[in-house]
Amino acid sequence: MHLLSPGPPLDLPGLYDLYDPPARSVRGGMVLSADGAAAHDGSSLPLSTPADKVVFRTLRAVADVVLVGAGTARAEDYGPIPVPEAARAWRGERGRPPRPPLAVVSRALDLDPGQRCFTGQVRPLIVTCAAAPPARRAALAEVADVVIAGEERVDLAAALAALADRGLGRVLCEGGPSLLAGLVGAGLLDELCMTLSPLLAGTGPGMLAAALPAPVPLELVHVLEEQGSLLLRYAVGGSPGQ
């Protein structure tokens, strides 16, 4: 056991370098209240803090693609992924396109093609399965690239492989709890970046919306702190009890 003591302040682009993921990796990014809720009144926004927003934007800035479940895209009125000038410059220096696209995972495809997330400079992706309703799929193909992975449900491993084939190997999954549980359950999540916000939310959904067959161990990579917000970065895996 040891005490974590304050280190030197961090700012951009140091944070981009700190969080730059491996070329093929799946990272989860979530904010939780101190009592473990992933949403308050149906949204994660009341749980976020200034420090969480900085890391949230940093994770986006270094990702090749931002992956969300349709529940999150609907609940949080997702728009195109904004990337500030400093991040575009950082990406350009590394030969990466200026902005990561959004990719929405859905079988039902109950998404409005006029929704904000389909209006940006970068064409988003819809990741769906063969059993998705054909008419909705055709409507969404007008505003997004449609990736088919799996038959009755989206096969998440096949979906990640299809994204990697498009050069989108650094995946940031911003949730929600159903999609993240699918990734963890399938052994596909490499890293978890979670903000523990200094507030209590009461009853709400947790980080994962499904039980796992066995607890999955995490290995702490680092902790950042700002005004009581803890920015925790874990590698997924390792041996229990380490």
Ligand SMILES: NC(=O)c1ccc[n+]([C@@H]2O[C@H](COP(=O)([O-])OP(=O)(O)OC[C@H]3O[C@@H](n4cnc5c(N)ncnc54)[C@H](OP(=O)(O)O)[C@@H]3O)[C@@H](O)[C@H]2O)c1
């Ligand atoms: N605290 C945080 O950081 C955070 C982050 C994100 C979301 N949230 C909160 O989480 C709540 C939403 O939770 P949620 O579990 O509904 O969100 P979700 O995981 O984003 O969405 C679930 C939906 O994603 C689609 N999906 C996921 N896995 C799939 C698969 N393998 N195959 C096909 N479709 C798949 C399905 O869409 P279809 O029904 O369209 O088929 C499913 O209904 C909201 O309150 C939101 O605010 C919190």
